[in-house]
Amino acid sequence: MMLKNKNKCACNSIAFKKYYKHSQALDRIVEYVQCESCGMIIAPESTKYNLSRIYNADYFINVDYGWKGRAKILFTYIKYINIFICLKKMNICDFGAGNGYLSKMLIDNGFNVLAYEPFNQNNTYLEKSYYCDKPFDADIIFMVEVFEHFTNAFEDIGKILTDFHNPKLVIFTTRLTDNANEPIEDWFYLEPDAGHFTMWSKKSLTLLGEMNGYKFISLDDTFLHVFCRASDIEMCNNLKNLSIPTKFAVKIRGLVKGLFK
Numbered sequence: 001m002m003l004k005n006k007n008k009c010a011c012n013s014i015a016f017k018k019y020y021k022h023s024q025a026l027d028r029i030v031e032y033v034q035c036e037s038c039g040m041i042i043a044p045e046s047t048k049y050n051l052s053r054i055y056n057a058d059y060f061i062n063v064d065y066g067w068k069g070r071a072k073i074l075f076t077y078i079k080y081i082n083i084f085i086c087l088k089k090m091n092i093c094d095f096g097a098g099n100g101y102l103s104k105m106l107i108d109n110g111f112n113v114l115a116y117e118p119f120n121q122n123n124t125y126l127e128k129s130y131y132c133d134k135p136f137d138a139d140i141i142f143m144v145e146v147f148e149h150f151t152n153a154f155e156d157i158g159k160i161l162t163d164f165h166n167p168k169l170v171i172f173t174t175r176l177t178d179n180a181n182e183p184i185e186d187w188f189y190l191e192p193d194a195g196h197f198t199m200w201s202k203k204s205l206t207l208l209g210e211m212n213g214y215k216f217i218s219l220d221d222t223f224l225h226v227f228c229r230a231s232d233i234e235m236c237n238n239l240k241n242l243s244i245p246t247k248f249a250v251k252i253r254g255l256v257k258g259l260f261k
């Protein structure tokens with residue numbers, strides 16, 4: 001059903017489709033709207049929700065149980081990117097590092113990583129001295145399965161980039177609405193109980209990048225993406241040419257099924 005919404009998308013379109021999903025944790029129906037033009041999906045009312053009902057002590061055990069598998073896949077990808085762009089020479093921020101599993105693997109392998117995690121974590125893999133709770137000068141920010149959790153995404157991500165003094169690169173993962181199966185209500189990623197309130201498309205990520213001075217490059221057309229500072233033309237070109245080898249990507253896609261709850 002196509003409905004006209006008086007709210008405008010960031011891309012200026014005013015035509016939206018609406019979807020409804022029940023959230024057990026919030027005990028309510030969540031309304032999602034998808035822009036007809038750029039394909040981005042947001043939940044406009046999510047800024048008012050009490051998200052502590054979702055991100056409770058059980059969240060990382062029973063809801064987001066894919067973090068370990070994801071970290072291992074990411075680690076493989078990061079080692080691959082490092083062959084072409086020397087990430088080991090850069091200061092890396094693992095944004096939303098959680099229990100620090102990925103940060104620990106990277107640090108053990110010679111990467112310079114500080115874990116940014118504003119929420120207290122118990123049972124971490126990482127020593128406390130590697131954690132920070134304030135933004136710092138980072139060359140690169142990693143944001144693993146963070147982008148879909150924002151409730152006011154354009155503003156919040158713009159602020160993060162400013163707070164971290166516009167890093168050279170943002171390496172992030174999120175699934176794309178371009179690849180969502182139909183009907184979209186059944187798409188596993190459209191899941192309020194996982195805290196997913198912003199689902200991105202290539203078009204909307206390109207726009208977000210442009211608004212903040214970055215080029216958007218999807219490395220595998222599936223879930224691994226990069227924002228590269230647009231002024232660094234050489235790095236942008238390097239990344240555009242760095243397509244993940246097909247065989248490698250297919251193997252990874254096989255592994256990632258079920259890891260993105």
Ligand SMILES: [Zn+2]
Pocket residue numbers: 009010011012013035036037038039040
């Ligand atoms: Zn739009």
